[in-house]
Amino acid sequence: MSNWIDDNEGVYVAGIGMHAYQFPSETPYTHLGLTAVRAALADAGLAWPQVNSAYVGTTSIGMAAGRVMLRHLGSSGLAVTQVENASASGSFAFRQACMEVARGVSDVVLAVGVDKHGDARRAADKEGLARLSETANVPAVKFAMMARTYLRERGADAASMAQVAVKNHGNAARNPFAQFRKPRTLEQVLASPAVAGDLTVQQCCPRGEGAAAVIVVSGRALRRLGLDASRCVRVRASTACSETPETSYGAAAVDLVRASARAALEQAAIPASRLDLLELHDAFSVEELLYSEAIGVCEQGEGAAYLLRGDSRIGGRCAINASGGLIGMGHPLGPTGIGQIAEITRQLRGEAGDRQHAGAGWGMAHMIGLGSVAVAHVLSRATA
Structure with a gap:
């Protein structure tokens, strides 16, 4: 059976760019996003007019955020689509870019995610149904209960779960784009303020702001544009x-x-x-x-x-x-x-x-x- 992702001579990531994730600030979202987009274009060795289409993953900025941001690179007439799917918004923007390239609709597509810390209003809170508990829809409570079950069934203790945070804070400390840049010991993770159940603050992700961008190209475009194939990663x-x-x-x-x-x-x-x-x-x-x-x-x-x-x-x-x-x-x-x-x-x-x-x-x-x-x-x- 053929794999659609292999159509159009394959789908590749040719360029990547980031604006470091950070705590909420007065920095305009346009600056966050364009920093990432410009870095991705430079990484791929492409100019803005060569991009055929753009997908923008965002949750908290507002209507038409992508077009407002991207016009600062020049009004090239490209299609701009805004994607919102909660935590997976950027992932789905990337998926749409891959589908467009694989199907031959476009050869060079931008997928960019950008967000500022918004009001966090969720559709689940507006569905018109009464809740048995005010905390029933709070993620920290749900995962704290799942954690308690997991640890009991696996015969593990809270310290073993906290080691996830020790490892990941350690990795982030070496990542110039990370919001947290400080390694944490097991003792520090366990001693941080309790959130729910066995979960402590340092075992929960922070909210903030930032941006990430990738340039997706077809195999055909990779050859036609003379891109460095050794630095292109295949989807x-x-x-x-x-x-x-x-x-x-x-x-x-x-x-x-x-x-x-x-x-x-x-x-x-x-x-x-x-x-x-x-x-x-x-x-x-x-x-x-x-x-x-x-x-x-x-x-x-x-x-x-x-x-x-x-x-x-x-x-x-x-x-x-x-x-x-x-x-x-x-x-x-x-x-x-x-x-x-x-x-x-x-x-x-x-x-x-x-x-x-x-x-x-x-x-x-x-x-x-x-x-x-x-x-x-x-x-x-x-x-x-």
Whole structure:
């Protein structure tokens, strides 16, 4: 069976750019976004008029944010589409860019995520249904309950879960684009203020602002434009789905991750054991343990043990959240998923500096968003 992602001579990431994630500031979103876009264009060696289309992932800025921002690069007449899908907004913007390139609609497409800290109003709070509990729709409460169940079923303690934050803060400390740039000890993570259940502040992601951008090109454009093929990373899979009814509390999120990741691995025609890099949604520390099992980089029930053995560290079997993840790098929503793509691209190129995971050939970027939705992308070195 043919793989649509291989149409148009393949889909490639040719350029990446970031504005560092940061705490809320007076910086205009246009400055955040254009910093990332200009860096991605320079990285790809392309000029703005060569871009055919743009997808803008954002959640909190307002209507037509993309066009308002991009006109400062010049009014070239390109199509601009704004994408909102909660935490997965940037990931879905990237997916739309890949689909447009693969289908031959365009040869050069920009996917950019940008956000400022907005009012955080969610559709789930406006659906017109009474709640049994005022905290029923609060993510920290939900994941704290899932964490308590996870630790009990795995026979693990709160310290083993907190090690996720220790690892990811350590990775973020070496990432110049991360919101948190300070390593944390286990004692510091456990002693930070309690949020809910066993989750402490340093085990929860911060909200802030920032931007990430990638330039997606077809294989045909790669040759025609004379781009440096050695620095172009190939997109091998792109899949998305939404949740199904859960059989037990919290099961829907895990099943959603499992289904989307499995579909992406099948599309890429590789087993999970082939992944060298995995960037995933760790808004709360327990998620990394749950999702590493669901995606299949470790066996069911082995998430905590996998972490404690060092298998998920940079230099281990599969570097999980080498960027620092949402906990360390930050989670400005719109840019987060595209920032994952930028991190994997940087790693596959061998350009991650002292965060480099040696010999990386395959990576997955996986995001979920409230609603709930999931999206997964598999990337590889062009020669893999």
